[in-house]
Amino acid sequence: MTEAENRPPMPDRLCVDPRSPHHIAAVFEHEIGVRLNDKERFDVEEYCISEGWVKVPAGKTRDRKGNPMMIKLKGRVEAFYR
Template identity: 60%
Template sequence: MSEELPELPDRLSVNPKSPHYNAAILEHEVGILFNGAEKTNVEEYCISEGWIKVAAGKSLDRKGNPLTITLKGKVEPYIKERK
């Protein structure tokens, strides 16, 4: 029996404080292809606006969250298959 995979939203964040956080989808392993290359450090993405936010090193903001930089390009999220 194969598990029903959820449809990925236009925008998704891994930060539980974000309005774009979705725990049900993040139970699955979500992969991101950005301009054809796989990215593993994505904090948030938006398909329609064509950007991802990635952690900028180990720096933290004053609230203790990782500092992020926004990269623009083609965003293709997918659910990785479990083995």
């Protein structure tokens, strides 16, 4: 079997945070990439392909629990394995 056959299918919605219900650990065993409007982004924390958005940190700002503040960017989202 090749490595491409061992990879799970790319989900419609995925989150980096393990506490999220949209976190799928099997996907993170492989290197993934996300494009927003044909530009590859390296700071994506969460994405949804069907709704067309990604969440990225808003600079160095933090919430009261110490997590980065997120902003939602909208556009055409593509997720892929590298």
